[in-house]
Amino acid sequence: MTDLNMIEAIRMALSRALEEDPDVVLFGEDIGIDGGVFRATDGLIQRYGSARVRDTPLSETVIAGMAVGAATQGLKPVAEIQFMGFLYSAIDQLANHAARLRNRTRGRLSCPMVLRAPFGGGIGAPEHHSESMEAMLAHIPGLRVVVPSTPARAYGLLLAAIQDPDPVVFLEPKRLYRATSEPVVDDGAALPIGDAARLREGGDLTLVSWGAMLKETHAAAEALAGEGIEAEVIDLSSLKPIDRRTIRASVEKTGRCLIVHEAPLTAGLGAEIAADLAEHCLTSLLAPVRRVTGYDTVMPYLRLEDRYMPSVGRILRAAHDMMEFA
Amino acid sequence: MTDLNMIEAIRMALSRALEEDPDVVLFGEDIGIDGGVFRATDGLIQRYGSARVRDTPLSETVIAGMAVGAATQGLKPVAEIQFMGFLYSAIDQLANHAARLRNRTRGRLSCPMVLRAPFGGGIGAPEHHSESMEAMLAHIPGLRVVVPSTPARAYGLLLAAIQDPDPVVFLEPKRLYRATSEPVVDDGAALPIGDAARLREGGDLTLVSWGAMLKETHAAAEALAGEGIEAEVIDLSSLKPIDRRTIRASVEKTGRCLIVHEAPLTAGLGAEIAADLAEHCLTSLLAPVRRVTGYDTVMPYLRLEDRYMPSVGRILRAAHDMMEFA
Amino acid sequence: MAEPLVFLNAAGACVRDLPDFARDGQTLKALYAAMVRTRRFDAKAVALQRTGRLGTYASSIGQEAISVGVASAMRAEDVFLPSFREHGGQLWRGVTLEELFLYWGGDERGNDFGGPRQDFPVCIPVASQYPHAAGVALAMQQKGSGGVAVAIGGDGSTSKGDFYEALNIVGIWQLPAVFVINNNAWAISVPRSQQSQAQKLSDKAIGTGLPGEQIDGNDVIAVRAATERALERARAGEGGTLIECLSYRLGDHTTADDASRYRDEEEVSPHWKEEPLIRLRAHLVEAHGWGKKDEEALLRACAEEVDAAAETYLATEPEPARAMFDHLYADLPPDIAAQAEEARDD
Amino acid sequence: MAEPLVFLNAAGACVRDLPDFARDGQTLKALYAAMVRTRRFDAKAVALQRTGRLGTYASSIGQEAISVGVASAMRAEDVFLPSFREHGGQLWRGVTLEELFLYWGGDERGNDFGGPRQDFPVCIPVASQYPHAAGVALAMQQKGSGGVAVAIGGDGSTSKGDFYEALNIVGIWQLPAVFVINNNAWAISVPRSQQSQAQKLSDKAIGTGLPGEQIDGNDVIAVRAATERALERARAGEGGTLIECLSYRLGDHTTADDASRYRDEEEVSPHWKEEPLIRLRAHLVEAHGWGKKDEEALLRACAEEVDAAAETYLATEPEPARAMFDHLYADLPPDIAAQAEEARDD
């Protein structure tokens, strides 16, 4: 058991899947000899050959559509979109085909594909390289959307995504790729998709987040603990389906929910969580449900990027407001 | 002043815009001699010529992208996507370019384009012809998204969209195209974008909806009135930006909010409205915020389509639950 | 510019040595019967739609040779990825008339073919089937199955980026895929000339390094011969082919369309002389003793079979509301399962 | 297969009669100076990035002739739509060094060119500039402005559907647009051979009915001559052109890339002999009395100018947080205005 960062954990999961299942095929731009622009596939073409780890031309529509076609015929395509900002061209295939093939053929054909894409900001990348548009995907019936928050969870959730009989979009918070390391066992064990993870227990306030923003969320929880406010931290993990039960149970206990995400506020996925609570936990709520999110503007270029990303300060201010609400 | 149905009102607005502004150009598939598959542009090519009313090849990406390019150079493109199910290929241009060109050039270039698309179900169309994915668009910073609910509002809002200095997606509830007629004055008067319309006053319950679902929403309000429950009906009209003030003011009065839309529940736009209330109107709420929406499944083919569309019965059941909540 | 490949001209005369399969009367009669059956299905479907008993329908009248010719060249283990106007090919492959009626009648069970289990259902978003075909071909290449993916789309479909991206990757990866263009001269109201300035749509192969061929799509023999060659190349590991079949849309785009708004009867009528049934019948009469009785028997058999299938379709109860959810996921997430309950009770 | 158009070969010898503009020493010196200036900017930008004072940067080293040649053929009223590797063309058009530094330094003000006000900023989503160019050309056609839209993209960009859809409509509508491919043989780690099986990328024009031409993109004279011809055609109402410029990416893809992972030095080194500056300098020396002093003076002037611009850039304060919102809409909706306040105070 070694300490791995998230990119290494992802690579280990991909390697394991290639090893165990001859039907697993990887394709995408620069995933072969270059090993992917973030090195998620480093070494895999050498190990598994260029038939199973394939560089595509620069064609996102065909990357997604080819995954659909291949998945119907018994392959398990794990395709990569190099950055989420270039995933828009793949949405047609995701929404119109991948997500509905099983349904429209009444189970005759299915689409067990995975589409991986790094997402989110905070690494000072060029424009269009820092998008967080997960809410758009989470709205598409028939998809699953997963976001890991730690190396070990990335390993287990990616294996789960590959084993899933239906299409899964696997969004990788690139700010976390090399942020921290932790022990990851290469045991081939998948984590269940659809379950949120309670990362910290607390009775005063529920903080819900996913991916890279859990960093700021944890920091805020720490700071709050220093003030005697015990926050429960929930890693949503699966953005579709959402583990509504876990969130409701937590909020029924704490009476307060603050959702943190990097994507713009309006019609972001935080809205779905808040709406679910407004319907199902109204009488438990001791304070307004708050969202600390990216602003409803375009992710700025790098000089202002930090001013866009939700800060620990903003989370704390919202939390304090909520604690003081009466 | 004549009675017009919505498609006629849209045509009148398009004709007016072509008449008044030589920079207005229409393009899309089959909008020329065929007059559009719903006849929205019927007669316009004869009147304004094939340079200003143009049939495109079958290329949604270029329809959207060409609108962006043309808009930056002083044209006012009003482009049509034949059905919303084929708009996915245009999202890349909308999100990555149209919506951010003004911002990323710090105002040097702008993108005053309109993208029209019929949306929604209920007319027994083939698969992929009945989508309601407005929430995906409403999440994109820099866009405006508008949905009319009556012929007169369609006329005024479409003119507003064309006059708007920024990109507007104009979604036309096709179930309403020929559903009703009303007097529409061809006075060239634009309605403000961003304002919700209160279509009915009431003190017991706020019903928020948009587009075609206002039909069922109105019917439910009528039925409730028969029981002595006075519902306020709000036509959201502008899905981005959302007129949060009008909704909050209404809910502060009624204490109850029920949102009705045809799109799938999860991460639908109803979530944003409910979330806004959970944050800003918590203490006014006398009952959980409810959403009656399309299910989180693929719009079925026509035989089951009616079973998918939110029914008056479902709205009433939710409203009754809310009134009885204690 | 090379002339489009043709064996039987519009008058039914052989203008070129027939390929082997086309010297066999049985084979030709089977092709003829398949086209007649398709046309009968078309007529019935339009009639049902006109009387409110079917959804919007896209007739293939006049273009039967394309998908019948293509499908007849395929093997069972190949995979067919049709657009919405290729009923003939689906029927040849074993999709039943009932299934087609169900599909066009708005019932998803119509896609649950008893027959070619790996074939794709009709593709409505134009051109999006081509990337699928590339993926299917990738699976075949990877698994060494010897199969070939065969996609058909219209002239309009060649304007979409999907078509081009897919053709390009078929070229690079030498995938066993054949893309067939049903060039029926119209994409709803947009004529071929407004779809591209390419001299031939088959020229679109050049930019991807693939062979492209333009053929007479009203000659089922030419269609089958060209497809067979392309399939052989693909099976031999030599990669993909683009085949453009020239035909003409004799009818409206769909039952929701009124073609008289945008094209003159004068343009249409000469094409009636070129449609695929006349010429093959003439050849059958001349070369294979096809007689009036044969013709009548065939028409009668098709009519009976189609009518019976329509009756079965009409007698099929719609699914319960719950069916909207039954195949959404292999395992329905709990919150959606709750919605399924609500739908059942609504 | 026709040889790519070239006037000056790698050794700087004229292999063909020079076009008029290239007989003029002043013109050639201006082109040379522009390329040297671009290369100096490139070097400085890479240095700044390596020391943490610039964002990820895409060097154009070795490919200066393409965008300088293209831009030098354009008029002020034409519109340039560059990808991210066409600094030379932007500079020629009047974008300032400070603006380029600002852009690559992560400051949107770098796109607010004082100079070519209608030019597009750098396009990052590969190939999405081609549809824009079609739209710009549509506006020019419609307004009869006499302008032409000129887009540049890489070899990789030709695999995207956007490229193809845009080229196709340029063909149909005879739009005044020129698409230039900077074929530098690589798209990050993917070599040209894995991008398409087309013999030449310029062959991609055939499927859209447009003329396509492959030229030596290291010969600025060939680039300018081919672009001038294409612009004339466009201005004469004869429609669009595709020009493929053959060059080579001597450097890494960007500062975030390490090309040694996927290509050997042996492949790269011969290309250093073909790069565009050497050959033009040789020609200037031979035909226009360019001397060591001229060269030194030019290098010095470029260095000083670039260094000064870098200083100005580095001294430019970032915008306040509120700037994120200032140009989002012409009129900021009220709820977003509230967010702007929050951002200011955060």
Ligand SMILES: Cc1ncc(C[n+]2csc(CCOP(=O)(O)OP(=O)(O)O)c2C)c(N)n1
């Ligand atoms: C991506 C997409 N855009 C638009 C449509 C609407 N539409 C359906 S068929 C059609 C024309 C298709 O023309 P063609 O490809 O020539 O096929 P044909 O109908 O002639 O068989 C259009 C525009 C669609 N189904 N998909």
Ligand SMILES: Cc1ncc(C[n+]2csc(CCOP(=O)(O)OP(=O)(O)O)c2C)c(N)n1
């Ligand atoms: C649509 C899209 N997909 C992926 C990327 C990531 N990316 C940036 S540059 C590049 C390669 C571009 O190659 P080419 O077009 O040849 O241009 P070059 O970099 O060689 O100048 C890729 C894949 C992108 N920017 N846009």
Ligand SMILES: [Mg+2]
């Ligand atoms: Mg057609």
Ligand SMILES: [Mg+2]
């Ligand atoms: Mg390149």
